[in-house]
Amino acid sequence: xxxxxxxxxxxxxxxxxxxxxxxxxxxxxxxxxxxxxxxxxxxxxxxxxxxxxxxxxxxxxxxxxxxxxxxxxxxxxxxxxxxxxxxxxxxxxxxxxxxxxxxxxxxxxxxxxxxxxxxxxxxxxxxxxxxxxxxxxxxxxxxxxxxxxxxxxxxxxxxxxxxxxxxxxxxxxxxxxxxxxxxxxxxxxxxxxxxxxxxxxxxxxxxxxxxxxxxxxxxxxxxxxxxxxxxxxxxxxxxxxxxxxxxxxxxxxxxxxxxxxxxxxxxxxxxxxxxxxxxxxxxxxxxxxxxxxxxxxxxxxxxxxxxxxxxxxxxxxxxxxxxxxxxxxxxxxxxxxxxxxxxxxxxxxxxxx
Amino acid sequence: xxxxxxxxxxxxxxxxxxxxxxxxxxxxxxxxxxxxxxxxxxxxxxxxxxxxxxxxxxxxxxxxxxxxxxxxxxxxxxxxxxxxxxxxxxxxxxxxxxxxxxxxxxxxxxxxxxxxxxxxxxxxxxxxxxxxxxxxxxxxxxxxxxxxxxxxx
Numbered sequence: 001x002x003x004x005x006x007x008x009x010x011x012x013x014x015x016x017x018x019x020x021x022x023x024x025x026x027x028x029x030x031x032x033x034x035x036x037x038x039x040x041x042x043x044x045x046x047x048x049x050x051x052x053x054x055x056x057x058x059x060x061x062x063x064x065x066x067x068x069x070x071x072x073x074x075x076x077x078x079x080x081x082x083x084x085x086x087x088x089x090x091x092x093x094x095x096x097x098x099x100x101x102x103x104x105x106x107x108x109x110x111x112x113x114x115x116x117x118x119x120x121x122x123x124x125x126x127x128x129x130x131x132x133x134x135x136x137x138x139x140x141x142x143x144x145x146x147x148x149x150x151x152x153x154x155x156x157x158x159x160x161x162x163x164x165x166x167x168x169x170x171x172x173x174x175x176x177x178x179x180x181x182x183x184x185x186x187x188x189x190x191x192x193x194x195x196x197x198x199x200x201x202x203x204x205x206x207x208x209x210x211x212x213x214x215x216x217x218x219x220x221x222x223x224x225x226x227x228x229x230x231x232x233x234x235x236x237x238x239x240x241x242x243x244x245x246x247x248x249x250x251x252x253x254x255x256x257x258x259x260x261x262x263x264x265x266x267x268x269x270x271x272x273x274x275x276x277x278x279x280x281x282x283x284x285x286x287x288x289x290x291x292x293x294x295x296x297x298x299x300x301x302x303x304x305x306x307x308x309x310x311x312x313x314x315x316x317x318x319x320x321x322x323x324x325x326x327x328x329x330x331x332x333x334x335x336x337x338x339x340x341x342x343x344x345x346x347x348x349x350x351x352x353x
Numbered sequence: 354x355x356x357x358x359x360x361x362x363x364x365x366x367x368x369x370x371x372x373x374x375x376x377x378x379x380x381x382x383x384x385x386x387x388x389x390x391x392x393x394x395x396x397x398x399x400x401x402x403x404x405x406x407x408x409x410x411x412x413x414x415x416x417x418x419x420x421x422x423x424x425x426x427x428x429x430x431x432x433x434x435x436x437x438x439x440x441x442x443x444x445x446x447x448x449x450x451x452x453x454x455x456x457x458x459x460x461x462x463x464x465x466x467x468x469x470x471x472x473x474x475x476x477x478x479x480x481x482x483x484x485x486x487x488x489x490x491x492x493x494x495x496x497x498x499x500x501x502x503x504x505x506x
Binding site for chain 2: 019076092339343
């Protein structure tokens with residue numbers, strides 16, 4: 001009487017069930033899935049299966065990383081609550097269960113404090129999920145220049161050496177062929193003060209010493225720059241869908257502006273003897289925890305796979321993909337919001353291994 | 354023919370409701386009928402006795418058959434639940450175990466609208482439970498127990 005319908009759009013999947021009283025919609029976004037298989041482990045009716053993720057990730061095959069049997073799925077939403085990558089969601093009457101207090105929720109977050117942030121973009125570069133965008137507006141360069149040059153046009157011989165030497169392309173001569181009426185090789189020489197950085201290459205290279213430098217710092221006895229002129233403004237943005245709370249931004253930030261809260265605590269152990277260096281784990285890890293170390297000297301023996309657990313979210317994808325069971329991921333703690341349902345509590349606790 | 358059986362079921366329901374002390378007006382409202390039709394029914398007019406016999410047989414079916422057949426005949430869930438509740442002979446007590454995951458499948462399945470979800474757990478209103486066991490059969494975690502109880506328990 002009550003049947004589920006399944007819709008597949010490219011690699012994304014949607015399963016829904018409608019009754020007179022409510023509509024439940026389960027959705028899977030393959031782009032966000034990290035292939036950890038927590039959904040398959042937590043599913044109370046074994047409706048979800050993890051596909052051969054190693055092959056899919058490494059070949060970029062157009063194939064969903066999980067499959068769901070819509071005839072088994074009861075649309076309870078446990079998989080979406082356990083998913084560390086927010087690739088799964090269950091909506092009841094168009095409202096996500098992540099917004100409902102009765103459902104537990106993994107406690108995880110990533111924030112960048114714009115007040116502390118210096119907009120250096122290190123996090124943007126490091127983020128393995130490309131979830132961070134830093135927008136910054138830099139101060140006007142001319143306002144930070146400590147002096148200016150002046151060209152004595154009487155002395156200048158229009159040789160153009162300063163124009164060629166200027167690294168900022170701030171000097172321009174109006175070159176011309178001399179005529180009897182105007183027997184000069186240039187009609188004018190101008191300095192673009194917005195471009196000039198007062199490096200004094202022109203002054204040093206001028207063969208006739210036609211360039212005078214007026215240093216503001218020296219003339220005023222102290223640095224006369226207005227700190228406001230040097231202010232860098234900006235804003236940070238974290239795409240919550242893409243962010244996996246790996247902690248790269250927090251670790252790389254030079255001013256501690258990024259704060260990451262992870263939902264799982266645990267241990268990641270790699271059996272270096274078993275490892276065949278196939279690299280599947282390195283490719284699948286959504287957090288760039290794993291890498292192949294390069295020996296510093298020739299002949300030096302290094303670990304087959306290098307790990308830095310600072311960035312690990314203990315999702316377990318590497319352990320699932322390893323063909324020789326060389327990786328063991330243990331989850332020792334799961335942080336989630338309280339729920340009154342014992343069955344849900346038990347399921348959340350079952351994520352610990 | 355189905356219409357005749359429906360009339361028979363409505364007749365049985367009307368008689369039972371009147372026996373429980375409801376007025377003809379109230380019965381007419383509940384069953385969405387004309388008051389005059391109720392009056393005619395109660396006086397045994399405009400209704401073949403054969404329809405009543407068939408309807409009586411249906412009410413003695415096992416609860417699931419009674420419910421699903423009535424729903425198929427009426428195609429109206431509100432009237433179905435009133436007829437089934439009124440004419441149902443058994444009393445049931447429903448219990449939901451802690452293993453319930455709150456998937457809502459039982460609530461969606463229950464034609465008696467006796468189930469709601471509260472804090473990720475199904476709550477079954479035993480007053481409306483007709484003992485069809487469809488919720489129990491559909492439950493993925495076998496969390497529902499339905500007991501038939503003696504009158505007054």
